[in-house]
Amino acid sequence: MQVPPFDLTEQLHQLGEALEDAVLQVLRSGQYIGGATIARFEQQFAQAVGAPHAIGCNSGTDALVLALRGLGIGEGDEVITSSFSFFATAEAISAVGATPVFVDVDEATYLIDLELIEAAITPATRAVMPVHLFGRPVDMERLGALAAAHDLRVIEDCAQATGASWAGRPVGSWGDAGCFSFFPTKNLGGAGDGGAVTCRDPALAARIRELAVHGMPRRYLHTSLGYNSRLDALQAAVLSVKLPHLPEWVERRRHLADTYRRELADLQGLVLPEPGPSGHSWNQFVVRIPRCPAAEAGCGGSCVPSGDSAAYGLPESCCRDWLKQALAEAGVNTIIYYPIPIHRQPAYEELGYGPGSLPITERLTAEVLSLPIFPELSSAQQATVTAVMRQLVAQPLSLAS
Ligand SMILES: *Cc1c(COP(=O)(O)O)cnc(C)c1O
Numbered sequence: 001m002q003v004p005p006f007d008l009t010e011q012l013h014q015l016g017e018a019l020e021d022a023v024l025q026v027l028r029s030g031q032y033i034g035g036a037t038i039a040r041f042e043q044q045f046a047q048a049v050g051a052p053h054a055i056g057c058n059s060g061t062d063a064l065v066l067a068l069r070g071l072g073i074g075e076g077d078e079v080i081t082s083s084f085s086f087f088a089t090a091e092a093i094s095a096v097g098a099t100p101v102f103v104d105v106d107e108a109t110y111l112i113d114l115e116l117i118e119a120a121i122t123p124a125t126r127a128v129m130p131v132h133l134f135g136r137p138v139d140m141e142r143l144g145a146l147a148a149a150h151d152l153r154v155i156e157d158c159a160q161a162t163g164a165s166w167a168g169r170p171v172g173s174w175g176d177a178g179c180f181s182f183f184p185t186k187n188l189g190g191a192g193d194g195g196a197v198t199c200r201d202p203a204l205a206a207r208i209r210e211l212a213v214h215g216m217p218r219r220y221l222h223t224s225l226g227y228n229s230r231l232d233a234l235q236a237a238v239l240s241v242k243l244p245h246l247p248e249w250v251e252r253r254r255h256l257a258d259t260y261r262r263e264l265a266d267l268q269g270l271v272l273p274e275p276g277p278s279g280h281s282w283n284q285f286v287v288r289i290p291r292c293p294a295a296e297a298g299c300g301g302s303c304v305p306s307g308d309s310a311a312y313g314l315p316e317s318c319c320r321d322w323l324k325q326a327l328a329e330a331g332v333n334t335i336i337y338y339p340i341p342i343h344r345q346p347a348y349e350e351l352g353y354g355p356g357s358l359p360i361t362e363r364l365t366a367e368v369l370s371l372p373i374f375p376e377l378s379s380a381q382q383a384t385v386t387a388v389m390r391q392l393v394a395q396p397l398s399l400a401s
Pocket of ligand 1: 059060062085086088089131157159160180181182183193194195
């Protein structure tokens with residue numbers, strides 16, 4: 001049995017006619033940009049997030065850029081964020097002319113270490129951008145208090161956390177702005193690129209809306225230099241059909257995560273993700289392989305060091321890479337989110353974060369592996385993953401014998 005890391009066609013089968021009808025309706029309407037389909041989705045999405053405003057845009061990356069620009073962050077400003085994320089988190093900060101300032105993550109949660117934020121604040125710091133990585137919510141009460149104490153704006157990167165909540169309140173409703181991605185593999189995925197910004201302040205919502213359409217408050221009057229970044233009607237139609245199913249899909253992800261945690265709990269060579277708060281939406285299930293599985297089961301330390309670790313000054317990842325390869329040979333396809341942290345990317349060389357500057361982030365990139373988790377993953381497929389994992393990673397009994 002082959003187990004894919006995700007399967008984007010299953011939802012089409014599940015929602016079949018409703019999706020096809022919605023798409024055909026847009027096609028036949030002739031209204032492809034703007035209009036009622038967009039307005040309806042924005043309203044539905046704002047309600048789901050519990051924010052008064054939602055503005056659709058081109059992508060999660062653009063959502064971050066629009067939020068930053070809308071809050072007036074740009075040249076000369078610093079934004080504190082995490083380097084253990086998808087590149088777009090920092091790229092958006094740089095795109096508006098500001099500078100990303102990276103702090104290390106917490107080893108247990110993989111999220112920005114709240115203890116380290118204060119020391120990174122300078123007179124140029126304008127905002128904090130927490131990333132709800134893998135669907136796990138950042139403690140927004142603590143982060144919000146910290147930001148308020150230093151008069152910093154909070155821009156939540158919710159790209160991986162649609163459907164997640166902290167203390168019963170959805171992510172994206174806590175900060176000054178929440179930025180979402182509808183990239184197909186996210187918890188709510190379109191049939192292409194898409195994103196949204198949520199916020200409370202009506203003036204900020206209006207600025208973001210203008211920026212997304214060429215800084216144009218009314219037709220052919222341009223009051224700022226903006227972007228062409230709209231959510232198109234076809235995507236909005238697809239997303240409107242899918243959104244009501246998000247809660248059940250997130251529940252399924254939680255169930256799959258619980259099952260993995262139970263079935264893999266006794267494997268000594270493996271660090272499982274902490275269950276986290278109840279609002280975790282499990283966009284990814286990320287395990288760590290800190291050392292090679294014992295000789296009788298795993299590679300016994302005979303794995304081949306990777307070129308990446310030397311090239312980018314990162315800890316050796318051969319044990320993780322070995323397991324990924326062995327899983328693939330058994331039909332279980334996994335992904336590494338992310339093999340090179342943002343601060344060690346060639347594009348950010350000029351920021352000067354050398355090897356060892358963010359030790360936990362760097363170690364995680366060498367050890368993490370994401371097991372298949374998506375709502376349509378069948379119980380039989382998941383059983384295959386756990387069975388293969390149990391074969392490949394030494395168990396306590398075999399260690400004792
Ligand atoms: C996917 C992602 C983005 C960017 O979203 P796109 O829609 O692909 O532009 C930003 N931040 C994080 C953490 C992401 O996972």
